[in-house]
Amino acid sequence: MSKKLRLQIGAMFVVGALAYMVLQGAHNFSSYFVTVKTYRAESAKFGQQTVRVQGTLLSKTVHYNPHTATLRFSLVSGGATLPVLYRGAMPNEQFHNAGAIAKGHMGRDGVFDATKLEIQCPDHYAPAKGGRS
Incomplete structure (x- = not known):
């Protein structure tokens, strides 16, 4: 696996994790x-x-x-x-x-x-x- 591909996969993982946290935070805030x-x-x-x-x-x-x-x-x-x-x-x-x-x-x-x-x-x-x- 090339270094560029590993970097892209890692970046997608980080973006996905951040999106998940934002959605969970919005859900928790909306039902305080x-x-x-x-x-x-x-x-x-x-x-x-x-x-x-x-x-x-x-x-x-x-x-x-x-x-x-x-x-x-x-x-x-x-x-x-x-x-x-x-x-x-x-x-x-x-x-x-x-x-x-x-x-x-x-x-x-x-x-x-x-x-x-x-x-x-x-x-x-x-x-x-x-x-x-």
Whole structure:
């Protein structure tokens, strides 16, 4: 095999790998999360697939058990509610009635089993004093 042919094959491999990474990145970005309403409406489509679900964390539903390190709460969006069970440390952020994204899958008991919880802190996005941002 000539040196020129090996170089061409290597270049095609690199271009193919880059194209694959770009397409995967575009796909992941386009489905960053779904709302609770969308998740509920299309639950059959998701099945046991790991999904990121976004909604408002209802403060009246928050129950933390420090002995088992479990946090139970409900996310709501568009009139749909999703009960969530998160196993892990209690978030440090002020999360009552805040936006949140839970990553996980639906359990057999109808409760979303979250492996990761991200609190969307609205105070980080407040407009600057004087009305300018």
